[in-house]
Amino acid sequence: MSRRLFVATFEREQDILAVTGAVRQHNWNILDIYSPYAVHGLDKKMGLPPSRLPWVCFALGLVGASAKVGFEYWASWLDWPVNVGGKPWDSLPAFVPLTFEIMVLFAGVSTVMALFIVSRLFPGKKPQLISPRVTNDQFALVFEHTGGNVDIDEVHHLLKSYNAVGIEERVA
Amino acid sequence: MASTEIGLHKPLIHGDKHLAQVTRDVCEPLERRASAFWWIGFLISLAVLILGLTAITYQISTGIGTWGLNNTVGWAFDITNFVFWIGIGHAGTLISAILFLLRQRWRTSVNRSAEAMTLFAVMCAGLFPLIHMGRPWLAYWVFPYPNFRGPLWINFRSPLAWDAFAISTYFIISAVFWYLGLVPDLATLRDRTAAGLRRSLYSFFSLGWNGSYRTWQRYETVYMLLAGLATPLVVSVHTIVSMDFATAIIPGWHSTIFPPYFVAGAIFSGMAMVLFLMILVRKAMHLEDYITPRHVDVMSKIIVATSGMVGLAYLTEFFTALYSGNQYEQFVFLNRALGPFAWAYWIMVSCNVLIPQLLWLRGVRAKLGLVLVICVLVNVGMWFERFVIIVTSLHRDYLPSNWANYSPTSIELATLAGSFGLFFTLFFVFCRFLPVIAMGEVKGVLSHGRRRTENPHES
Numbered sequence: 261m262s263r264r265l266f267v268a269t270f271e272r273e274q275d276i277l278a279v280t281g282a283v284r285q286h287n288w289n290i291l292d293i294y295s296p297y298a299v300h301g302l303d304k305k306m307g308l309p310p311s312r313l314p315w316v317c318f319a320l321g322l323v324g325a326s327a328k329v330g331f332e333y334w335a336s337w338l339d340w341p342v343n344v345g346g347k348p349w350d351s352l353p354a355f356v357p358l359t360f361e362i363m364v365l366f367a368g369v370s371t372v373m374a375l376f377i378v379s380r381l382f383p384g385k386k387p388q389l390i391s392p393r394v395t396n397d398q399f400a401l402v403f404e405h406t407g408g409n410v411d412i413d414e415v416h417h418l419l420k421s422y423n424a425v426g427i428e429e430r431v432a
Numbered sequence: 433m434a435s436t437e438i439g440l441h442k443p444l445i446h447g448d449k450h451l452a453q454v455t456r457d458v459c460e461p462l463e464r465r466a467s468a469f470w471w472i473g474f475l476i477s478l479a480v481l482i483l484g485l486t487a488i489t490y491q492i493s494t495g496i497g498t499w500g501l502n503n504t505v506g507w508a509f510d511i512t513n514f515v516f517w518i519g520i521g522h523a524g525t526l527i528s529a530i531l532f533l534l535r536q537r538w539r540t541s542v543n544r545s546a547e548a549m550t551l552f553a554v555m556c557a558g559l560f561p562l563i564h565m566g567r568p569w570l571a572y573w574v575f576p577y578p579n580f581r582g583p584l585w586i587n588f589r590s591p592l593a594w595d596a597f598a599i600s601t602y603f604i605i606s607a608v609f610w611y612l613g614l615v616p617d618l619a620t621l622r623d624r625t626a627a628g629l630r631r632s633l634y635s636f637f638s639l640g641w642n643g644s645y646r647t648w649q650r651y652e653t654v655y656m657l658l659a660g661l662a663t664p665l666v667v668s669v670h671t672i673v674s675m676d677f678a679t680a681i682i683p684g685w686h687s688t689i690f691p692p693y694f695v696a697g698a699i700f701s702g703m704a705m706v707l708f709l710m711i712l713v714r715k716a717m718h719l720e721d722y723i724t725p726r727h728v729d730v731m732s733k734i735i736v737a738t739s740g741m742v743g744l745a746y747l748t749e750f751f752t753a754l755y756s757g758n759q760y761e762q763f764v765f766l767n768r769a770l771g772p773f774a775w776a777y778w779i780m781v782s783c784n785v786l787i788p789q790l791l792w793l794r795g796v797r798a799k800l801g802l803v804l805v806i807c808v809l810v811n812v813g814m815w816f817e818r819f820v821i822i823v824t825s826l827h828r829d830y831l832p833s834n835w836a837n838y839s840p841t842s843i844e845l846a847t848l849a850g851s852f853g854l855f856f857t858l859f860f861v862f863c864r865f866l867p868v869i870a871m872g873e874v875k876g877v878l879s880h881g882r883r884r885t886e887n888p889h890e891s
Contacts, residue, residue, distance in 0.1 A: 292645060293645040294643040295648065296455075296616075296643060296872065297616070297648075297873070297875040297876045298648040298652050299645075299876070300876065302645055303645070308646065311653040311654075313654055317661075336587070339583070340583065340585055344587055351589050355588060357591075357594045357672055360664075360668055361601040364664070364668075367657075367661055368608060368658055368661045371657050372658070375650050375651065379651075381641060383636050384636045385639055386640060387622070394642070395643050396623065396624065397451030397455065
């Protein structure tokens with residue numbers, strides 16, 4: 261069975277925030293919202309769970325730091341020990357700055373790469389725009405009417421009451 | 433759609449803008465033909481860059497004996513320039529990361545150009561250690577890699593090795609942070625540019641961004657994480673730079689105050705450079721509604737605060753020398769203030785500590801021309817600070833028979849000029865091809881301090 265999708269466009273931040281709450285109250289399934297900027301608080305209204313990317317950041321930071329400190333010990337104590345000014349082989353304090361730098365490097369770069377992978381962003385990808393204005397000044401709400409009969413008038417009435425400037429039905 | 437100001441917060445962006453207006457105001461300068469001002473500035477910068485490149489070619493092909501260094505003064509101009517440029521970069525990260533974590537929402541108007549400035553300044557900084565190596569084609573020797581000499585690893589206990597890692601990490605993380613911020617704006621540009629080379633480039637680099645809020649949510653998370661990583665990173669970078677000096681046993685360098693002293697100085701000079709560029713950009717690109725006198729005001733306050741920290745560090749250094757009872761330490765500081773380089777010392781003190789005090793006055797902060805002059809003087813002063821620290825600590829050491837003087841050669845002066853040429857050339861190119869204001873962020877603060885009327889659901 262094909263799904264009936266509604267695409268409603270709005271021009272103001274407070275409308276998109278309010279309508280998202282209202283659509284959720286009707287238990288209609290919000291597929292996504294397209295907006296020109298990160299509207300503050302919209303994720304709560306949409307009921308999105310917090311992103312799990314901080315775990316990537318933490319894990320790769322840990323990997324970077326431990327790999328680096330391990331490598332420093334291995335290279336300057338085991339593989340080719342060089343006595344520099346009689347400094348001890350176990351120079352942990354002197355290894356701290358580099359360990360920190362590599363931790364930041366690993367954590368930062370891998371988190372951004374993880375973002376690009378989970379959001380399927382890659383160079384040269386053809387954008388699938390819901391409306392040409394969503395990167396400029398328009399907000400688009402895409403939702404699916406779930407549960408039995410679709411009362412088109414009810415949907416239109418609700419969206420209009422939140423100043424929807426365009427309502428479209430698409431079959432996906 | 434009317435709006436009224438509400439009393440608690442003053443609006444950040446002037447002129448009651450709508451979203452489309454922001455896009456237009458920021459994108460239109462990129463779509464017009466370049467102005468005469470742009471061409472003049474760009475060509476002058478390019479000419480200075482070419483002068484610098486000529487000097488660099490000459491000194492690399494001849495050897496760094498073309499510099500004015502001698503046995504006693506083994507570090508001078510080159511390392512001064514390196515520390516100066518790294519310091520300039522730090523204000524960009526302060527604005528993009530630290531002020532983000534502190535929820536200073538005015539930063540949205542200036543963070544894009546400040547981050548660009550960071551990148552360009554780090555490029556200029558990286559140039560100098562490369563030249564100083566004498567054989568820059570072997571620069572990769574500073575990184576540990578499997579080699580046929582053992583493998584012989586680098587000395588991980590040396591601050592110079594830390595430096596190479598710190599600067600590279602700083603550059604990479606700043607570039608990633610900057611690019612991440614650019615992606616949504618590149619998508620905006622892509623969607624308003626007619627088909628052609630420009631559109632293909634914007635399209636390629638905007639990664640198929642379509643404004644999906646699921647992506648925005650992850651994007652915001654990552655932005656926050658990067659800000660959290662960049663904040664200690666920026667502190668660590670200048671700390672490590674200061675350790676190049678502080679771990680040496682030279683009187684005047686061997687001091688535990690160096691890390692905080694250098695970090696405060698870096699933010700001080702960098703903020704002056706951001707403010708200098710912003711005052712020019714707002715005028716040249718007609719962005720007066722976005723970069724408002726209020727931005728100049730708050731950045732001036734940061735300058736006066738960091739000026740105080742730097743001044744305190746100068747005094748503390750003298751006190752430490754006095755209190756240590758170490759005659760060599762005391763000699764270095766007296767020699768700084770009264771010796772042959774006293775002129776440099778007093779330029780430093782007047783430009784860094786005395787002149788910025790004018791910014792306490794609201795009237796001074798409101799006169800943009802005057803602020804511009806103070807910013808230039810602060811940068812002159814901060815350049816001299818590094819010169820004073822490096823040269824005066826070296827030129828008279830324990831044995832008077834070793835004492836020597838230092839003066840830069842024309843090659844060194846041309847290289848310094850060339851680094852400014854590189855910096856401004858890159859900045860002019862940036863202003864021409866990329867949005868100087870982060871549209872995606874400014875749009876989010878448009879409603880700050882305003883209440884939009886005529887909303888049926890708002891009581």
